[in-house]
Amino acid sequence: MFNPDQIARKNILALKPYSSARDEYSGSDGIFLDANENPYGTLNRYPDPHQQKLKTVISQQKGISPENIFLGNGSDEIIDLLIRIFCEPGKDKILTLTPTYGMYAVSAAVNDVSLIEIPLDKQFQPDISRINPVLDDTNCKLIFLCSPNNPTGNCLEAESISTLLSRFKGIVVIDEAYIDFTTQPSWCRQLTAYPNLVVMQTFSKAWGLAAARVGIGFGSAAIIQLLNKVKPPYNISGPNQEAVLQALEKGRQNLADILAERTVLQKALGEITAVKKIYPTEANFILFEVADASDTYEKLVLQKIITRNRHSVVRNCIRVTVGTAEENKTFITALKTILA
Numbered sequence: 001m002f003n004p005d006q007i008a009r010k011n012i013l014a015l016k017p018y019s020s021a022r023d024e025y026s027g028s029d030g031i032f033l034d035a036n037e038n039p040y041g042t043l044n045r046y047p048d049p050h051q052q053k054l055k056t057v058i059s060q061q062k063g064i065s066p067e068n069i070f071l072g073n074g075s076d077e078i079i080d081l082l083i084r085i086f087c088e089p090g091k092d093k094i095l096t097l098t099p100t101y102g103m104y105a106v107s108a109a110v111n112d113v114s115l116i117e118i119p120l121d122k123q124f125q126p127d128i129s130r131i132n133p134v135l136d137d138t139n140c141k142l143i144f145l146c147s148p149n150n151p152t153g154n155c156l157e158a159e160s161i162s163t164l165l166s167r168f169k170g171i172v173v174i175d176e177a178y179i180d181f182t183t184q185p186s187w188c189r190q191l192t193a194y195p196n197l198v199v200m201q202t203f204s205k206a207w208g209l210a211a212a213r214v215g216i217g218f219g220s221a222a223i224i225q226l227l228n229k230v231k232p233p234y235n236i237s238g239p240n241q242e243a244v245l246q247a248l249e250k251g252r253q254n255l256a257d258i259l260a261e262r263t264v265l266q267k268a269l270g271e272i273t274a275v276k277k278i279y280p281t282e283a284n285f286i287l288f289e290v291a292d293a294s295d296t297y298e299k300l301v302l303q304k305i306i307t308r309n310r311h312s313v314v315r316n317c318i319r320v321t322v323g324t325a326e327e328n329k330t331f332i333t334a335l336k337t338i339l340a
């Protein structure tokens with residue numbers, strides 16, 4: 001049975017985590033003279049370091065126990081914490097399948113952890129035969145999979161993910177930042193089947209709370225305990241915990257509109273003959289190919305329309321996020337003139 005303590009860094013296992021004033025006394029009644037807070041104001045008190053209220057609501061909505069839930073300052077914090085907990089600087093490695101989200105590589109570099117990059121195949125799917133040798137590398141501690149993948153927009157095949165989860169002796173992290181935009185099921189359902197699985201989701205996309213910086217990590221109680229041990233005590237601010245609680249009460253407001261607009265945008269792009277290829281998407285963005293992505297990107301910027309030039313990772317491709325109906329119309333009109 002997989003035990004994360006066997007692959008965690010020794011200094012992390014030995015670490016005595018910081019004990020905050022709120023850890024030592026967690027009741028809500030009383031005169032609080034313990035945390036050197038200012039007695040005046042509305043934001044004067046430190047927030048709940050364990051985000052218990054928020055985790056209870058997430059737990060109810062997802063049907064996952066709070067002990068299997070970690071909340072990070074965006075999923076970006078969870079990526080960094082996982083690398084810090086499991087990878088020895090200057091020695092260990094992580095594996096990513098490219099092209100993919102850039103923060104896995106950045107966090108690895110910040111932590112002096114080597115990056116193994118294996119390209120996805122022509123359909124942007126994992127190439128298991130190329131990945132196989134890495135699975136035996138005991139210094140490779142984490143595999144980051146992104147599904148739906150950024151910037152390609154597709155989900156990774158379930159069979160390949162299962163293969164990696166079964167064969168790899170380290171942790172497989174599935175980044176589901178865009179899961180709400182696909183009909184594919186979340187890998188959260190497989191948490192009990194695979195003790196080496198971590199699923200990340202975020203409130204930054206379908207929930208419209210990118211400014212609040214709240215990401216979720218789902219995993220075994222043992223992995224979540226390690227994350228809690230290492231995180232800064234008050235990593236999610238009080239107002240941001242409250243913003244997420246309110247959003248959870250209301251539900252995802254504009255998801256249907258975004259999905260409908262995605263179809264409109266795909267159709268409109270399809271009608272522009274100079275758009276050479278539109279990749280299928282299960283996210284809130286579309287990757288498309290033109291003759292010269294850098295030129296098109298620059299010309300869009302001149303019209304104050306900002307897309308993402310992905311030429312460096314997928315030749316002559318631009319990634320466009322689904323905006324409002326009006327924003328998308330303006331974008332399509334501009335693109336038509338630029339490519340005419």
Ligand SMILES: Cc1ncc(COP(=O)(O)O)c(C=O)c1O
Binds near residue numbers: 074101146150203204
């Ligand atoms: C695949 C993926 N994961 C994670 C993130 C970052 O999420 P968060 O805002 O929760 O840090 C992004 C942001 O674009 C992303 O594309």
